Amino acid sequence: MTAAPPPGFPNYADKPWLDPKARPFVEVDRVVKKFGNFLAVNEVSLKIYRQELFCLLGGSGCGKTTLLRMLAGFETPTSGRILIDGHDVTATPPYDRPVNMMFQSYALFPHMSVAQNVGYGLKHEAMTRDERADRVREMLALVKLEGFAGRKPHQLSGGQRQRVALARSLAKNPKLLLLDEPLGALDKKLREQTQFELMNIQAKVGVTFVVVTHDQEEAMALSTRIAVMDRGSVMQIGTPTDVYEFPNCRFTADFVGSINLFDGVVTSLEGGVVTVAVEGLERAIVVDQPVSVTVGTPVAVAVRPEKVVIGRDPPADPGHNAAEGQVLDLGYFGDRSLYRVRLPSGRIVLVSHQNVRRGRDEDRKVDWDDRVWLSWSPAAALVLVE
Amino acid sequence: MSAAAEPLAAPARPQPLSRRLADGAAASWKAVLLAVPYLWLLVFFLAPFLIVLKISFAFAEIARPPYTLLWAWTDDGALSVRLYFQNFARLVDDTLYLYGYLNALKIAALSTLLCLIVGYPIAYGIARSPPTTRNILLLLIILPFWTSFLLRIYAWMGILNKQGLINNVLIFVGVIDEPIEMMNTDFAVYLGIVYSYLPFMVLPLYVTLEKMDASLWEAAMDLGSRRWRVFVDVTLPLSVPGILAGGLLVFIPATGEYVIPALLGNPASPMIGRVLFDEFYLNRDWPVASAVAVVLLVLLVVPILMFQHYQMRQAEAGR
Numbered sequence: 126m127t128a129a130p131p132p133g134f135p136n137y138a139d140k141p142w143l144d145p146k147a148r149p150f151v152e153v154d155r156v157v158k159k160f161g162n163f164l165a166v167n168e169v170s171l172k173i174y175r176q177e178l179f180c181l182l183g184g185s186g187c188g189k190t191t192l193l194r195m196l197a198g199f200e201t202p203t204s205g206r207i208l209i210d211g212h213d214v215t216a217t218p219p220y221d222r223p224v225n226m227m228f229q230s231y232a233l234f235p236h237m238s239v240a241q242n243v244g245y246g247l248k249h250e251a252m253t254r255d256e257r258a259d260r261v262r263e264m265l266a267l268v269k270l271e272g273f274a275g276r277k278p279h280q281l282s283g284g285q286r287q288r289v290a291l292a293r294s295l296a297k298n299p300k301l302l303l304l305d306e307p308l309g310a311l312d313k314k315l316r317e318q319t320q321f322e323l324m325n326i327q328a329k330v331g332v333t334f335v336v337v338t339h340d341q342e343e344a345m346a347l348s349t350r351i352a353v354m355d356r357g358s359v360m361q362i363g364t365p366t367d368v369y370e371f372p373n374c375r376f377t378a379d380f381v382g383s384i385n386l387f388d389g390v391v392t393s394l395e396g397g398v399v400t401v402a403v404e405g406l407e408r409a410i411v412v413d414q415p416v417s418v419t420v421g422t423p424v425a426v427a428v429r430p431e432k433v434v435i436g437r438d439p440p441a442d443p444g445h446n447a448a449e450g451q452v453l454d455l456g457y458f459g460d461r462s463l464y465r466v467r468l469p470s471g472r473i474v475l476v477s478h479q480n481v482r483r484g485r486d487e488d489r490k491v492d493w494d495d496r497v498w499l500s501w502s503p504a505a506a507l508v509l510v511e
Numbered sequence: 512m513s514a515a516a517e518p519l520a521a522p523a524r525p526q527p528l529s530r531r532l533a534d535g536a537a538a539s540w541k542a543v544l545l546a547v548p549y550l551w552l553l554v555f556f557l558a559p560f561l562i563v564l565k566i567s568f569a570f571a572e573i574a575r576p577p578y579t580l581l582w583a584w585t586d587d588g589a590l591s592v593r594l595y596f597q598n599f600a601r602l603v604d605d606t607l608y609l610y611g612y613l614n615a616l617k618i619a620a621l622s623t624l625l626c627l628i629v630g631y632p633i634a635y636g637i638a639r640s641p642p643t644t645r646n647i648l649l650l651l652i653i654l655p656f657w658t659s660f661l662l663r664i665y666a667w668m669g670i671l672n673k674q675g676l677i678n679n680v681l682i683f684v685g686v687i688d689e690p691i692e693m694m695n696t697d698f699a700v701y702l703g704i705v706y707s708y709l710p711f712m713v714l715p716l717y718v719t720l721e722k723m724d725a726s727l728w729e730a731a732m733d734l735g736s737r738r739w740r741v742f743v744d745v746t747l748p749l750s751v752p753g754i755l756a757g758g759l760l761v762f763i764p765a766t767g768e769y770v771i772p773a774l775l776g777n778p779a780s781p782m783i784g785r786v787l788f789d790e791f792y793l794n795r796d797w798p799v800a801s802a803v804a805v806v807l808l809v810l811l812v813v814p815i816l817m818f819q820h821y822q823m824r825q826a827e828a829g830r
Contacts, residue, residue, distance in 0.1 A: 218732075220732050220737055224733075225734065226729075228730055230724065232726040233730075234731075234745060235749070246734030249735035277828065293734070
């Protein structure tokens with residue numbers, strides 16, 4: 126363990142990206158990748174620190190997989206550099222990189238047993254037969270597959286195959302492990318369980334992970350930091366909380382979780398409180414956020430559905446933002462209910478209501494077609510400057 | 512809980528008549544479709560084979576047909592069956608036949624190996640080329656079938672002749688002074704067989720290589736293997752089904768090949784197909800010729816059964 130810093134100094138042990146003196150472990154430096162005329166990755170720069178679990182999040186075709194394949198060495202950047210542990214590996218072939226990859230399809234060799242699969246990469250290491258066997262056993266124990274060494278991949282379940290793939294990619298003790306949609310092929314229950322297992326294993330082996338995923342929940346649960354990508358560019362890099370609570374653009378706000386966006390114009394700025402007039406909304410929205418804009422700037426106000434309170438009566442606190450509407454749809458998910466409320470202007474607002482109390486359908490306070498009041502505090506909303 | 516307390520199970524709802532008729536029709540269609548290949552094999556393979564088998568136990572005579580009957584009624588009303596085993600005995604006694612078999616097996620085996628060595632890189636190249644080029648390349652592989660097989664073998668005679676294309680070019684360039692004897696050699700036979708049967712090797716190999724998951728190659732490379740090792744560790748073992756299928760498609764017809772050795776080969780070292788032809792048409796000894804054919808078939812059934820066994824094992828392994 127590192128000694129605690131003296132009082133008055135910030136502790137960067139958990140957040141090396143905040144430390145201006147920390148040396149990044151992986152550095153992606155203005156990397157561009159073109160396939161013919163198609164710009165797959167557009168001037169992406171990333172700094173990933175040792176032992177991070179870094180997620181590349183985005184929809185299909187956003188360039189996240191291309192970026193991962195460039196880190197693995199399967200693609201060469203059109204321009205830009207990639208450094209791993211201080212060494213420029215931009216032109217290094219995959220077999221010479223201190224990097225291993227876990228493939229989305231797992232890519233287990235069907236003609237080899239589990240043990241042969243896991244031990245495959247060790248054939249190239251200077252190891253005795255016994256050392257190699259020990260290492261394979263150690264890896265299988267890590268992923269809890271001790272009894273399966275002699276099985277062939279087709280004799281395993283999907284979850285077991287996923288663990289063999291993980292063991293195989295960790296066997297060579299890579300400096301950097303790349304995971305392409307590691308949980309994508311698993312069903313929901315198994316995915317949640319494996320997610321935590323993956324984090325435990327990462328903590329145990331201490332290897333830096335870069336994970337590609339399109340699933341924002343997976344990214345939020347797993348990662349130390351997330352890079353949100355869209356059409357080849359990185360839109361935002363931050364911790365899950367940063368990305369969710371403080372999205373820096375419409376794309377991130379919309380892609381990570383669901384959100385209500387109100388387009389409007391700044392009408393006043395007073396002491397860190399922004400007032401935004403929104404067309405079709407009776408009252409201007411007040412946001413408690415120090416933001417450097419001028420009056421008259423077009424902005425968007427973003428409010429997460431779970432931060433909106435739904436009720437029969439107007440809010441007690443006059444300082445809260447409020448709007449009246451009618452329930453259009455109601456989705457019951459058990460733990461929460463999702464309301465789609467139509468405002469008089471026709472705008473639909475999403476509201477997520479946590480079902481903290483047990484009750485029957487008829488106990489529900491707000492139901493279909495009810496006239497309701499929506500409210501949210503000035504601190505719950507966020508101003509997005511485009 | 513006693514069974515009586517349980518509510519009576521609702522009677523199974525009868526399926527609508529139209530549905531049952533459709534099911535029945537589908538089932539009988541399936542039976543018809545399955546019967547067609549079996550019927551084909553019965554009429555065009557099994558029946559002729561049984562006739563040949565019958566003749567192989569007869570004795571040659573100058574008559575029409577040119578062999579004795581297998582069974583006949585004697586004057587006292589008994590059915591007499593006469594089986595001559597000497598045809599098979601002759602195959603062992605006369606080294607001509609043994610030599611013919613061994614020579615055919617040797618030439619077929621070596622040609623199969625040559626086809627594999629030449630065909631594998633071709634199949635690999637096609638499988639890894641972009642889809643648009645791939646179709647053109649496949650077309651080029653099949654293109655020779657557009658012309659007659661016999662014509663193409665005759666063309667080789669023109670190329671390999673003493674005054675043929677190769678000799679003329681080599682003499683013109685000055686590499687040789689005297690034309691090389693290529694016609695009527697084993698070399699010409701190998702060349703002819705490899706040339707003719709190459710597509711049968713390339714196509715099944717292409718199919719296995721094309722459907723191979725490219726991420727397996729990447730995974731091997733990612734784990735430290737250079738291209739050659741990836742090939743030896745992953746590509747080659749996974750293409751074994753294609754190698755076996757292609758190998759059988761070349762080996763079996765090549766063993767019984769008649770036209771290529773007859774036109775290009777050395778008459779002094781005949782393959783069994785040539786021996787068989789001569790027995791039928793020159794010696795008019797149908798029983799011996801039939802015995803040669805029966806033994807050849809039995810010989811070729813062995814590798815087919817081995818392949819079957821391998822495929823069954825693969826199927827059981829779930830792949």
